[in-house]
Every structure is written in C-alpha cells, then in structure tokens.
Amino acid sequence: MSELVVRGLEKSFGSVRVLDELDLVVPAGQLAAVLGPSGCGKTTLLRVIAGFESADRGTVVLHGVQVAGPGVHVPPERRRVGVVPQEGALFPHLTVAGNVGFGLTRAERRAGRIGELLDLVGLGGFGHRMPYELSGGQQQRIALARALAPEPALVLLDEPFNALDTGLRAAVREDVRSALRAAGATAVLVTHDQEEALSMADLVAVMWGGRIAQAAPPDQLYAAPADLEVATFVGDAVVFDAVATAAGADSPLGPLQLNDAAARGPGRVMVRPEQVVLADTDAKGVVLGTVVATAFYGHDALVRLAVAVPGGAVPVSARCQGMPPGLEVGRSVGLRVVGPVTFFPAA
Amino acid sequence: MRSPRLPGAMTMAVFVLAAAACSGNAAGDEPEEDAVDESKLVVYSGRQESLVQPVVDDFAAETGIEVSVRYGNTAQLAAQIIEEGDRTKADVYFSQDGGALGALTKEGMLAALPADVLDLVDPRYRADDGTWIGTSARARVIVYDPDQLTEAEVPDSVFELTEPQWKGKVGISPSNASFEAFVTAMRVLYGEDKAREWLEGMAANDVQLFDNNVLILNAAEDGVIALGLINHYYWYEQVAEEGLEAVPARLKFLPGGDPGSLVNVAGVGVLAASDRQDEAASFVEYLLSEDAQTYFAQDTKEYPLIEGIPTAEGLPPLASLQTPEIDLSDLDTLEATLEMIEEAGLT
Amino acid sequence: MAAPAEWRTEVTTTGGRSSRPPALLAVPALIAAAVAVLPLVYLVVRSFDSGVGEFVAVLWRERTLRLTVRSVGLAAVVTFACLVLGVFLAWLTTRTTLPGRRAWAVVAALPLAIPSYVAAYAWVAAFPRIPPFWGSVLVLTLCCYPYVMLPVAGTLHRTDPALEEVARSLGRNQLATFLTVTLRQVRPAAAVGGLLVALYVLSDFGAVAILRFDVFTRVIYTSYRSSFDGTAAAALGLVLVVITMTVVWAESRSRGRAAQSRIGSGAPRARRPVVLGPGGVALGLLGAAIVAALALGFPLGSLGYWLAQGRSADLDPGALAGAAVSTISVSALGAVLTTALAIPVGIMAARYRSRRVRALEQASYAGHALPGIVVGLSLVFFGVRFAYPIYQRTPLLVLAYAVLFLPAAIGAVRASVAQSPPVLEEVARSLGRSPARVLRDVTLPLAGPGVAAGAALVFLTCMKELPATLMLRPTGLETLATELWAETEVGAYAAAAPYASLLVLLAAVPTFLLGPRRRSGTLDSSEGGS
Helix, strand or coil, X not given: CEEEEEEEEEEEECCXXXXXXXXXXXECCCEEEEECCCCCCXXXXXXXXXXXXXXXXXXXXXXXXXXXXXXEECCHHHCCEEEECCCCCXXXXXXXXXXXXXXXXXXXXXXXXXXXXXXXXXXXXXXXXXXXXXXXXXXXXXXXXXXXXXXXXXXXXXXXXXXXXXXXXXXHHHXXXXXHHHHCCCEEEEECCXXXXXXXCCEEEEEECCEEEEEECHHHHHHCCCCHHXXXXXXXXXXXXXXXXXXXXXXXXXXXXXXXXXXXXXXXXXXXXXXXXXXXXXXXXXEEEEEEEEEECXXXXXXEEEEEXXXXXXXXXXXXXXXXXXXXXXXXXXXXXXXXXXXXXXX | CCCCCHHHHHHHHHHHHHHHHHHHHHHHXXXXXXXXXXXXXXXXXXXXXXXXXXXXXXXXXXXXXXXXXEECCHHHHHHHHHHHHHHCCCCEEEECCHHHHHHHHHCCCEECCCHHHHCCXXXXXXXXXXXXXXXXXXXXXXXXCCCCCCCCCCCCCHHHHHCHHXXXXXXXXXXXXXXXXXXXXXXXXXXXXXXXXXXXXXXXXXXXXXXXXXXXXXXXXXXXXXXXXXXXXXXXXXXXXXXXXXXXXXXXXXXXXXXXXXXXXXXXXXXXXXXXXXXXXXXXXXXXXXXXHHHHHHHHCCEECCCCCCCCXXXXXXXXXXXXXXXXXXXXXXXXXXXXXXXXXXX | CCCCCHHHHHHHHCCCCCCCCCHXXXXXXXHHHHHHCHHXXXXXXXXXXXXXXXXXXXXXXXXXXXXXXXXXXXXXXXXXXXXXXXXXXXXXXXHECCCCHHHHHHHHXXXXXXXXHHHHHHHHHHCCCCCHHXXXXXXXXXXXXXXXXXXXXXXXXXXXXXHHHHHHHCCCCHHHHHHHHHHHHHHHHHHHHHHHHHHHHHHCCHHHHHCCCCCXXXXXXXXXXXXXXXXXXXXXXXXXXXXXXXXXXHHHHHHCCCCCCCCCCCCCCCCCCECCXXXXXXXXXXXXXXXXXXXXXXXXXXXXXXXXXXXXXXXXXXXXXHHHHHHHXXXXXXXXXXXXXXXXXXXXXXXXXXXXXXXXXXXXXXXXXXXXXXXXXHHHHHHHHHCHHHCCCHHHHHHXXXXXXXXXXXXXXXXXXXXXXXXXXXXXXXXXXCHHHHHHHHHHHHHHHHHHHHHHHHHHHHHHCCHHHHHHCCCCCCCHHHHHHHHHHCCCHHHHHHHHHHHHHHHHHHHHHHCCCCCCCCCHHHHHCC
16 A cells, blocks of 8 residues: 555745646655755655645645645644654754654653664663754754654655765664664655665655656666656766667667667667776777776776767766776777666657 | 753743732732722822822821822823823822913813812912912022122023023023923013014023923032023022032022013812812812921922911012912913924024 | 755745744734734824814924934934944954953943933933933933844854855955954844834933933923823824834845744854954953943942932832832733733744734834833723723733833744744644644744843833833832932932932843843844844
8 A cells, every 4th residue: 555645746836836746656664765956846845745835736645544635734733744854953942852752642652652762763861862962863863763753654854864974874874764664664755865865765756847757666767767867867877879779779889788679760878887898998899988087986986988989979987896007088998888778769 | 052041041930930929919919909099089190209298198197088199290191181081090180380280171171179279379379260279389580600690690581681691601491391381471471572582582692401490500500500590499499408508509589570480380170070079179178278388388498379378498478579460371372382492492 | 065955945935834824823913913003093093183184284394394304313323323332342242352251241231221311311410511412312322232232242142153264265354254244144133123222212202301302202292291182292103103114114124034043953163253452452441341331330320429419318218119029010010911912923923924924013013113101191092991990000001011012022032933943843743733732842942032031121121111101000009210200300319319220220130131141032133034
C-alpha cells in the first residue's frame, strides 16, 4: 500500500506557479528523495503535504486518508506528519527530552518513549541537555527523534543536512537513514544534493518546474534516465550526437552498445564518465582525445578531454581510479567506452 | 538566541507578582471606595490639596458629613464635569477662578445657592444668578526689585510699562489664568483696541515671559527683572515661609482703579445633578464660615470675603484697594483674550 | 554551494503561511484595536457636535497651521537629535573598548526614568531665560534618546559581525564601514525608536508648557481652558491624529521588509570591539559623561537641591508611601492589561503581513500622539455613557493606560515574536499541537523576555503619566505623578522633590531591567521586519 499519494497538485504564489500538476507516490516504509535545483518548488511541496500551505488544486492522500483536496484541508496537527526542518529548529526553550517528548502524551512520555527515541538516534542520556549544548549533527538527530516520536504516518525532511559540514554530513545521513529504517517510517527527503538523494533514498523523484520529471529507484534513475535533462541533472554525463543502428550506435567515440537495442536513427547518446576508459594511444579500438583539464578527488579523478571531429571537438569526461600518471594538459590519450549507453532519439 | 533568558523571565515574574499583589490590593481598596463614593459628598477641587484638605477635614469633623475630594486642574475639571453631564460624580465644584464656574453656569450645570448663603458675600464677588459664590479673593500687584527701583519709581499704571525705560525689565506669565483674567478685565474696561495696543506694546518692549507667578517672583528677587505682574499672595506666602529679610522683592498695589489691581476670586458652586443639595450647600456655607475664612486668610494670604475676618499680617485691607469697577461675570470671554495674547506674540 | 534557505525565503516573500490569522488571534486583536481607537471615535463625535462649519473654522485658523508647523518642526529636530545621540551611545556602549561600557549603558538608559516635566522644571528653575525652542529640544532630547538607544543597542548586540568584517576586507575603513554597513543594519531599530520619540514629542504637553514653547498640544489645552467644551479641542485632536498616522506610515515605509529571524545552528561569533585609542577613550568618556550629566545628573541634582532646601516640605511619609503603592499598583495593572492586549496584535503583526493586519497594527497608534487630556476626556465620555460602574475606578484608568501605551507594547511583542523563527511553530503544529497550544507552548515562551521588556517599558511610562491619571483615577487615589503635579502647581518645588525623587527611583528599576541586558528584546520593535 502506498503511504503517500499526491495527485495533480497545483500551487501558485501570485503569478508564479510553484507546483504544476504534480504527482508523487511513495510506498509504505520507503524513503523518497525529492531532488531538484533550488527554487523548483520542492519545499513548497513539503509544506503542502505537511499542511502548512494549502494547495490550489489536487489531492494529498496520507495512509489512505485524504488530507488535502477540493474542500478538504486537514490542519497540520491532525495529519500525523513529522517534520524535520533545515537546521533542526529545536525549541530553544526546552531540553532535549522536552523537544523529543513534545508530540507525545504524558502516558507515552512516562512509558519511556523518549529514552527509546534517544537510543534510536544514538543520543541516549542526552535528555537533560539544552539544544545549544549540542553540535549541529546532534541537533539534527534530535529533530528526527522528535519527528518520529508520535509514530507519524510520514516523516518530511527539508534539506536537513545543509548546515552540516561535509565530514559530518555523511555520518549523520547514515544515522538518519538507519533510524528511519529502524522505525519503519515512510519518509520524504527534499534535497538539491544528488549524492545525498542517490545514496539515501529508495526512490528518487527528480523535480523541476513544479513537477516531477522522473521518479525511480536510484540505480534505475542513474542508468536509465527518462530524458536528457534528467540524465544531465543526475550525475555527470557526456552527451554527443550519434546514429542508432542495428549494430549499436555510430558515434565520434566509435561504435557504442545501446541499452535499447530497438533504437534506430539519429539522436544523442549519454555516457557516464566512469564508462570512459583511458588507454594508450596505440591500444586497440580506441579513439584519440586531448587532455583539457584534470581534477583530482582523492578516491578518483575526472579527466576532461576533447575528441576531435570534423569541424570541431566533442568534450568528454573520464572518471579514473586514482590519478593516472603523466596526464598533463595537451597530451594525447586513447579512450574507449565500456558497457551499454543510453540513447535519446532526436525529436 | 542562546544567552540565558533568566533576566527577562525574572522581569516577567516580577511583573506578574506585582500585578497580582496589586490587583489584590486594588480589589481590596475598591469596595471600600465604592461604599465611600455612595455615602460621601464629592468635591471636585481645582484648588490644591494642601490648601483644601484641612478645611474639608474640619468640615467633616464638625458636621459628620464625609467628603471625598478629587483634586485636579481647574479647567480640566470643568471640562470633565461638562463631559460627564448629568451623570457627574461631583456634588460640589471648587474652582481656582470665576471663569470656570461661569462656564458651568452657561452649560446649566450649577444649581442656585440658597439666598442666606449668597448674602454672606458682597455681590461683586458672586454670580448674578446665584449659581456660584466667591470664597476668597486675590489682587493683582506689581512685584519689584528694590535694588533697582524705589516704590515711587514703580509706575502707578500697567499702561506705563510699554514705555521705553521698561524695555526688557518687566516679567509676565501670559499663560497664567490670573494674567488672562487681568487682560480680559482690560478689554472689558478699556475696549479691545486699547488692550491689544497694550499687549503689542509689551511684546515690542521685550517683556520677559515666565511660566508662572513664582518664577516671576524669583526673577524679581534675583534682579533678573526690575518688576513683574503677579498675584499678591505669592509674595506673602514666601515671606511667611522664609521671613521678610530673606525675600528681597517688594510689592506695590496700584492706585486709581488700574486694571493692574484687579481683584478676582476663587469660588464654589453646587452641581444641579447632585442629589445631596443640602449637604453641598452646607459645605459651601462652611467655606464661608469664620473658621474657613480665617484659615484662607492666614494660610494662603488671600482676602477673606466675609465681614469681620482679619486679613494676614501686612496685607492692606480689601476695602482699601483701589480696584477697577468690574462685574466678574463679565470676565467670561477668555477665548478672545487668548487669541489677543497670542496675536501679540506673547506665547 | 549550499542552496539559500528556501524555507525562510518563502515565508517572507509570500507573506506568511496560511495567510489568514486564526480567530484565536484575530478576535482579541480586534478588541485591542477597538480599545485603541476609542479616542478617535470620541474626537469625531465631538468635532461634529457643533456642525461641520465650526469644525472647518477651527481647522482653517491661521494658528492651527502655524502650530502644526511648530509641532512638526520640534518633533523633527528632537527626533533627529535623539537618533544621533541614541545611535552614538548605543555604538559606544556595545561596540567599543570604552572603559566601563556596561555601566555606561545602564547610566545612558536611566534618563527614561525622569519625567520630561521634571527635567523641564529643573532647567527652567536654573536658567529662567532658556530659549523656548532650544530649551524644549534640549530637554526632550535628553529625556527621549533612550527610546532610540535601547533598540539600537539590542540590534548591535545581535547582528552578525561577519558583515562588518567583509566590509573591512573589501577596503572600507572603520568609519566607512560604520556608515555603510552598521548603520544600515540598525536602521529598522532606529526607525522605531525615532517613531516613539516623534510621537512622544507630538503628545508632550508638560515640558513644552513649562519651557513656554507653544505647540499643538498647548492649543488643545488652552481651548479646553477657554471654552471648556471639547469641540475645538477635538477638531485639533483630529489634526494631531492625522499627523501621527502620517509619521507612523512614513516609519513603516522606511523600515523595509527585512526579515531577521536567525535560525543559525551556531551562536553568532563573539565580535571584536572597536579599539579606541587614548584620544578616543577620552572623547568617548567625555561624551558619555556629558550626556549623563545633562540628562541625569542635572535633574537629579536639582531634586537633591530642592530636597535639601525644603523648608516648605513638611513631608508626610504616609502620603509618600501611599502614593508609591498606588503608583506601582495602577502602573503594574496598566502594564499587564496593555501587554495582554498587545500580544495578539503583536503576534499577528509579526506573522501575518496582510494589509488588514497592518491597518490593525497602525490603528493601535491612533491615540498615541494625543495628549493625555484628550484620551482622558474620551474615556470620561465612554465611561460615563457605557461603563458607569467602573467610571473613576481603577479598571477605567488602567484601560486609559492601555489606550495610551499600546504601541510600545505591540512593538516589543512583534519584535520578540519576529525573532523566533516561524518554523518552530510549524513543527509544533506537525507534532499535534493545536494553534492555541502552539501559542501557549512555543510562541509565548520564546517571546517571553521581549514581551516582559515591553511590559517594563509600559510600566515605566504609566508611572510618569499625569493628565489621564488626574481625570480617571478613583477619587482619593494619588499617584506620585499627581502629588508631584499638585505641589509644583503651587510652585512648591521643595515639597514636590520627595515625590519626584521617589518617582525617578521607582522608574529606575524597570529602566534598569530594560537597559544593558544582552537579550532584552526591549523596544526591539525595530526587528519587526514588517
């Protein structure tokens, strides 16, 4: 059963349409990431689901109950939706325990639910502290515990890791992910960080222009984006013209194997940089490219190349393990594409 | 956000406690006052507490009639009574000057006093229709600095003060009610043009302006001005308090019915809406009793208005003053006076 | 790159969440506004009592125009002087290495405790020839500059030093940074402070009367004195209301739309104060000392002198104590009622920026520049007709205080609510709290200190209030201000001195609480980002 079903949602502020016939379905127990650039309306989507904002049109069904729709607007306090805002937004006048227990009945508080939740987010024994005595990451975990405490039908997380520094971010993400799993919660995470979306979510919904462009499991989304825009938004992509034939695609990078063997005719192909393998210039089946720039990331490196074609050059990126030696700018290298690639026929 | 909230919280607590304590207190006072108001004679007094309260206490002791006095500014109390209309709480209005009483008469708010009370006072010092009666009188005088002038050098008429030798040497208090009454008298006695001419002449002669009579008196003592126009009792009070040798300034009572020797009164009236006419009348009568009149004469150095009461030491008898012949009820055109004073630039 | 904080941006640019405030707030706020416009209703009723003709005649008098100009001129000069002095002292006591700056901050706030009429008396008694206009400017500036200093100091404490550091790193020197960055940041705070000063000056009667500077309020008083009926005075009062609303409108325009609830995860960094050289220290100390001497030392010295002189002062300690107790009682009740009425309006003003809400908030300023006598008479009018049982009882007096001082309290509530991010309230809603309980459990506790500071300010102002108190107090109840007035009316400075001294002393307590606290939201109406 789907925990959250959003249909045809529309919302405008003045003349600006922020949500435009938006559809989204999140199955029970799953973490969905809504991924989009800033200003795409994703925060508004969360606020409409939470009930802080009412939609102009469309419906929101939570746990089988319609909470927003024509003539229906269930107030936020009756929706059973937990919210984890940016930067936590803990109540500064309450202790950690007071924050976590805020949504609980007295009986629940007595029954030790606060302790359970603190344990769940790995902060057992912090109950008596004040929010300002916690680090940013700890504040985020308490905010999650607070949201989970009343066992909500749905948890909404609004860019919750933004304020954390990179090192901490990965760890807190992991903690949050496992806490959500342990609680069996259905959750929607809003983020503009594709790495965050891909690594945490069961389902990634790419959003822009007020609608969901594609919603799919992360691996599928990455490997088989619905269109070029999604392809280039999610992950790095090398895109160039090609012609699909029965034998694969004919392209400046040589013949390519296609995901969709039935594709025919002119179009564009999308290659992931990790599919581009560097080799010696005299290796078999390579095309030649010139190194334009290199960027070293520690665990890997990105090499930018130009492949000469008649009348210009196709920019290509290759992701390499470590930093291959001797790749100074201007040098000529051989390259080839490994594995099937995605083809988008010309319109 | 982070620093302790204690001070604020404490402030809050202090207020709540204070308010609680006080409202308890006020609630405690309130019924008592309620009871009081119904059973007491209510006097609105434009004359000050330190002067009136001893008389009121004596009256209560003598008659057993309890009195509650509301002290305020003469004009404001008159405006308040008019605003209150028939539901006024006042039974008696005790005024600093005849003008405010005249205004209440005009509004039909004062009841006629019993004839035997009216007969106590010279008709010059009461309303023609018997709605108010003077209780004490004060004379306009010139106060001068004997280091600069002899008594003979002090002019015999205020009209001389516009002459060049007095340039910058004279003090007046144009916003003072007594000064305004004096100007009104000048208008009534000598006509609008003459009064305007005098005011403009004073302004052109660089007359010094003060907020009240005491400041004029002090300025004459300090030699800041050579002479000033005040009411007689300010000087006598100061002499009584500090001794003659400590008060360098001297007074001159002007001869020949000059407007500068106008005698005006403080007076009292009974509200028509009062259901305590008898008690109110007996209060008025008491103000004209030997005890009260002696008290006014000795304490405030004003002139008593009934026969046979000695004036304060050093004070020339009322009958000896060469005051202008004027009906005090004619001094009810204050508005025109104010406009004239202002147009002369004396504000 | 981190995305801009969208949650925040949307809230401020779209003008709030569900744009309609709940009845829970709207109904009490409407009641508060209704209370605040009572004098206005009265003025309209009275103005047209004797027909439109007379109303127009009063307004067309030449002196009406002249006095309008004088009033506005005085208000403008005093406001400007207060802005300069207030911002300077705020900066000096918060951002520099001035020795003893905490103590100076307390001292600089204390003139708020001195009634302007007492200060005016002190100056006139000492310098009888003080020129009316500049005397009024001097006295009112010295009494009013804390209205600017307190909110500006509060803002300077809070604002992020990073902005100033950036400006310095971009090549601006200290002065240029102060002028271009720091002043910008304190502008809303200074604007609200300036508004309170301007309205105070417009409504002040005591000080200008003593200093003999003829302004609008004085015409209103004299027209009561001369005709004893309210028509002309009411028409003039309406003019004052129009001036007030113009000033309020101008201030709200100047305040801009900055939102400033900071949801930072870290406390703002400690800032490095501006290091004053020996010359700077000397100048700073000299400046602070001169202001303190003129604003505080001089009136207190005069009071001390009169106290010592007091041969006429056969002081009755019972009367003094009684007046003190009743002053504290009615002022505390006034503060509580005013704050209670201000809370719904302030919250709405902070959270729902619709045109209607703004109108509601501005309506509460209607009576603020009216002289006490007009407000007093309007409540006499209503009290006698509709609330006779409480006429000349404490409740009606307390209500008058609410009418007079509502704006200051609303400003404080709005500022402190605006400072706590709305997201906290939304989280509370999502955790199952109804709007009423969110108010109780989140909004009010967070705004508490600022609200309390507002209450302290109202308490302080009620203690000094005179004309409405005279008119509406229960018969027989004397406050320190009425006793003080009674004595000074007859020129008995020595007898007045104990009351004045005790009044200043008592008023110093809430002033002290308002003063140098790091977190006092005080007059931070400023921050209200409207």
